[in-house]
Amino acid sequence: MTVVLQASHLMKQYPGVKALDDVDFSLNSGEVRALLGKNGAGKSTLVKILSGAVTPDQGSIAVDGREVTIKSPQDSFAQGISTVYQEMSLVPGLTVAENILLGRWPLSKRFGVSFIARKEIVQQAAEALSQLEVDIDLNQLASRLNVAQQQLVEIAKAISFDPRVMILDEPSSALPSEEVDTLHRVVRRLAEQGRAIIYVTHRLQEIPKVADSVTVLRDGRTIGTIPVQEATPERITQMMIGSDWKRTEWQRDAELGPVRLSVRNLNSKGLLRDVSLELRGGEVLGLAGLLGSGRTELLRAIFGLDPIDSGEILVDGTPQLKPNPISMKATGIGLTPEDRKKQGLVLVFPVEDNLTLASLHRVSSMGVLNPGKEKVLAETMVDNLAIKTARLDVKTRTLSGGNQQKVVIGNWLNTLPQVLMMDEPTRGIDIQAKEQIFALVRDLARQGLAVLFVSSEIEEVLDVADRILVMNQGRITHSRQHDEVDLEQLMALVMEEYTE
DSSP states (O other): OOEEEEEEEEEEEETTEEEEEEEEEEEETTOEEEEEOOTTSSHHHHHHHHHTSSOOSEEEEEETTEEEOOOSHHHHHHTTEEEEOSSOOOOTTSBHHHHHTTTOOOEEEETTEEEEOHHHHHHHHHHHHHTTTOOOOTTSBGGGSOHHHHHHHHHHHHHTTOOSEEEEESTTTTSOHHHHHHHHHHHHHHHHTTOEEEEEOSOGGGHHHHOSEEEEEETTEEEEEEEGGGOOHHHHHHHHHOSOOOOOOOOOOSOOOOEEEEEEEEEETTTEEEEEEEEETTOEEEEEOOTTSSHHHHHHHHHTSSOOSEEEEEETTEEOSSOOHHHHHHTTEEEEOSOIIIIIOOTTSBHHHHTTGGGGGGSEETTEEOHHHHHHHHHHHHHHHTOOOSOTTSBGGGSOHHHHHHHHHHHHHTTOOSEEEEESTTTTOOHHHHHHHHHHHHHHHHTTOEEEEEOSOHHHHHHHOSEEEEEETTEEEEEEEGGGOOHHHHHHHHHSOOOO
16 A cells, blocks of 8 residues: 555644644555544544645645645645535535536537536436445435435545545434445445545444544544554543543532423434433433434424424423423523524624523513613623623624623523523633533532533533433433543443444
8 A cells, every 4th residue: 555645743723722733644545544533632623624624834745745735625626635524515406416516517518508418417426426336316306315325425426526535524423323334335445446535433333344544633633543453442542531631529519409301212203212311400410422322402302493203201290292492491491502603692683682582571571672671681690600791782793602602501591491401512612611611500500400411522521410321323321420430431431332
């Protein structure tokens, strides 16, 4: 095998964060390299640099021994590098063939007028798809494909550029377990054709099935590259964690209260499978799991955002027959969503408005808003959560990420909830703001609030939760008390392969 890709001494810094710190990375033809690391380890930044979405501050990239400059996705394509991103980008109203050649549709001329050459589109798309040896109708609309078929079409689109190097970013995260083996066969077939493949994943059980070697990043640095035969879960976990992390020690001050939220045998579209849990007043219940494990889907189902097929949700012992956001909020359930900018805030609205969006009933009378009441409610929450803002009327988009997140939390605390579900409440905020959120969560629990806490960062779940549930493929697979498990053990539980 020959070295196809060589990245040397890559550096990338953002304000207050070194995303990549002197990273070296090389890849041979015909090799599948699993790229692993916790959230924030630098995987995404490395992928973005190689795909041309981000320019490194320092370092060099060589393809086939020749140093190249990659400043845009077009540069990356030109150097023989194609990337399949985690978020699929197919156009639903176009056919499979049109999606594979999107932006590069061949043209033909008749009578001096250019027309789209549809037969050539289908022929060229068929050539790309044939390398996967899968049967997908090229004339079918992308909107009619299942998730696995969409993922394969995305890979065929990347193949249509005839790349030397392919980057697959979490390609199995949205796939049902029965379709993952098909993906692995496709990846191995591409490697047999001589393509070099970077396979980004969180799932340790995939590695021996698909990869030849493993590179682990931690805190923006290359920790090491090992052959797949040496990549035991224990060794990879140790490489990902290191020895620097120390658990935050804290003690519960009071006994837990009554059961506030019960979920019994919940099933939803195959995303949730027979999920049951109980959450008590004053308890912080952590949900740990990989991307696609069902954590967010569980919170959305409980809140009535997504339909459930079967099962029961009870609040203070009362069954919720047709849960929806309005009825669940009325029963005392709050949800701070995963994406604060798209789902939790109206960024162009003032801070004052965002702090009262979910509690307008408290600041209005007969449908008429009372500005005085709204101001008092907002000011009180700004003080209670130490939200840093010059005035209540400034646009929420001008606040830091940590302060925006506090506004999301304050908005739901103003509804006076009995249960607060928090989905990734520390995503995209600095360390100091994270510590403030942790302290807030523990303080809310001491006041008797029941908190359901979701985070992709396993350390965060350990730092804040009284009890931890592990989710895998839509199921709860393990339950542990705060003091029954350490970080390495919890990460092993999260990453273990689930079997029926």
